[in-house]
Amino acid sequence: MPNNLASIANRLTDRSSLSLARASLFKFVALLAGVFVLASVSLVYLANDLDRTEEVESAFYTKKAMQSLEKSMLSTVRDYAFWGDAYRHLHVEVDADWAFVRQNIGPTIYSDFGFQGLFVVNDANRTVYSVIKGELKAVEVSQWLGQSITAIVDQARAGAETETPTTAFINVNGAPALVAAAAITPGTDPTAVADERPASVLIFVNLLNSAKLELMGNDFGVTRLHVATPDEMSAAFAVPLSDNAAIGSLYWTSSRPGLRLLGIGLPLIGIAALLVCLMTWAILRRTTAGALVLDASYASLQSSQQALATSEARFRDVVEASSDWVWEIDADWRLTFLSERFEAVTGLSRTAWTGASIDDLLSTELGTLSQWLSIPNRRPDISVQCRYVDIKGRERITRLSAREMSGEGFRGTATDVTEEVEARRRIEFLSQHDALTGLPNRTRLQEFLDGKLKALPTVEQPLVMLSLDLDRFKPVNDLLGHAAGDLVLNEVSSRLADCVREGDLVARIGGDEFVLILTDMNSSVEVEALCRRLIDSIERPIALDEQEVFVSASIGIAMAPTDALEAAELLRYADIALYEAKAAGRNTWRYYAGDMNVRIIERRRLESDLRFAIKNNELRLYFQPRYSIADGRMVGAEALVRWQHPERGLISPDTFIPIAEESGLILALSNWVLNTACSQAAQWPQHLFVSVNLSPIEFKTGNLFERIQKTLNNSGIDPARVELEITESVMLDDAAGALEVMKNLKRLGVRICMDDFGTGYSSLSYLRAFPFDGLKIDRSFLNRLEENDDDKTIVQAIVGLGRALSLTVTAEGIETAEHLKLLKAVSCDEGQGYFLSRPLDIDAFDALVEAADMSADKSSV
């Protein structure tokens, strides 16, 4: 916006149209009001002037009338007084007959001239002739007038010489009257001779009553001429009848033309003002409405301008702040505009590329960009992914949106999505692959399997699925840490991948669980050769930083279409076969067979039966005595559970303990064993202890301490007579947790013994770190004693170790006198085995204890 426009806009912003309109209108109204006031004042002034002029004129004409009256009376009195006959008949002698009867100077004075009084005053100032209102009366003039008029009479006589009459206004009983007086002289009559006496004076009295005054005024255009009232006397224009205003003044009823003018003009002005007010009100309303609309439009315009400015600023900020760059091309596909961000994002020169074809800069997978832009009815909201090469020669990916310009050509934005595309690819990869090993995961496996099964494999060309699980992997993870475990898994993964052909699939579906899908296996020989290769490959030592790790694998094999044609079924069958392989001693493979499924069903039934058995007293407890090897005394017994199944007979714990552990029944089972064992042992002689096996599962459930405590309390047995046997796997699962539990158990006063010592990984370190009271050498060492000298050495070393750590060392599985002899030779503390005694039921064991008590010393074993 130019500066001057902006400043105008700013000024407009300060004052709204409404206020401007109102201000202008109010000024206009004030102007009009001024005009009306001026007109009114002028009218009033004019009216006053008119009235004043009227008054002046009226006064003038009143004076004229008076002067005319005076003139007329002077003329009349002159005519009668300067007349020879009148001299002879009224002065020389008074001849009433001549004057009145013959009407020379008589009633006609009244009838013709309207003078009410006619008097002749003789030389002695006596009234000698009087005619009052046309009638002859004998009355003194002074008496009739109620005042002396000597001055007038004298004045008249003074004018005799020059025949000059006189007039004067007098007041007669409150009414003005004009008196005309003239000395009676012979006039021009040569026959009349003037005598020596003072002249008689002829006097005419004209009483100016209201009617007469009004008539007089009318003659001169003065309305209702009358004697002024006391109020009117003070009026500026009242005409005094003499110098002495006491005689009275004349006034008139003014026509007041000014007032009439006001009477007409002011209402007209008022009406005009009213009309103007109405018009102004109407204009104000319309102007206000218009101004409001204008203001609203202006406000809308302003907000639009503001929004536009904000939008522009935002657009500019967004364009420059985002990774997007903006482009425009003409109808020939040539770049006509590239925003600054183009250089920042691509590193390419805007100047160099402006004018170049957009097809040279960007390419799509669908053809050239110009082809894409030319697609008829192309939706403008759909973008296209393009590639270009940046300044560093790297291929970049950009998402391009385009809109046709109203003229010709296109414009749009380009967003660099290289990272996004790569991230998406990565996400897609990760969604189908295992993050640790990069092998396909369960999702990818499912997809692959579905695809292969849809192709309907045949018996001749079967689809082979291997379910592979690592053996001995968990200890690696637990003992060497997860980083080592990860390395092992990665190594195993790559070894597995190396063993299969292209087109096959190796997937990792769990911690150490893998599934292999093989498509080109024509015979079981091939399958088994592969299994062998896989196991051999995995069994090869895996070198970690400073040590070698050994793991092996078990494999379950299921085939389509022989075993199943459904992916889920195939997986389940391969898992069953794997289970069988593990059960068969691990490090081997098994084909799925129908009866495996039967075994699983069988296992489930056994679980259900076991649940029933625990509640319904089908469990039995056996005790296997433990003896001091040095002197053959029984020192205690290990409690061993059996299950007296109503149909299957006595079932070994090897069969049902794993089921109890897997199904969660182990807690109920173990509670029963603990309670029964401790209750029984509480009745034994004090020197005998009872040893109870605990499952590793019990260490994880959290309330082992409370359970043992409760058992001890319930049975009342001395805790020192109770030994708990735990295996190394307890520590392997959660060493810190196990230590915590064991410390708590030790606070109860029980003994803790490590069972199956020598079969695990680092029993030695556990022995040092955990609060064990004893260890039991696994019976596998004694089993091999005859054929393996190493085991003798090991047994000897374990005994030495136990002694060094102040642990009671017990040897398990003493089956022969040779075993016993050897153990005695290495000073093993205690022993148990079939050679000494098989596990006995409660009655048999009680009998044994009794017998032993009776033959207090068994001299030798």
Ligand SMILES: Nc1nc2c(ncn2[C@@H]2O[C@H](COP(=O)(O)O[C@H]3[C@@H](O)[C@H](n4cnc5c(=O)[nH]c(N)nc54)O[C@@H]3COP(=O)(O)O)[C@@H](O)[C@H]2O)c(=O)[nH]1
């Ligand atoms: N958690 C629990 N585990 C228990 C319980 N009762 C037993 N078990 C465990 O079951 C496994 C099998 O036990 P079992 O069949 O009772 O076998 C024991 C002995 O009979 C056997 N033994 C003893 N002497 C010899 C011998 O000279 N030769 C030979 N071949 N076998 C012999 O050894 C088993 C006792 O082993 P151990 O426990 O390691 O001392 C077994 O692992 C039991 O632990 C139970 O209540 N809870």
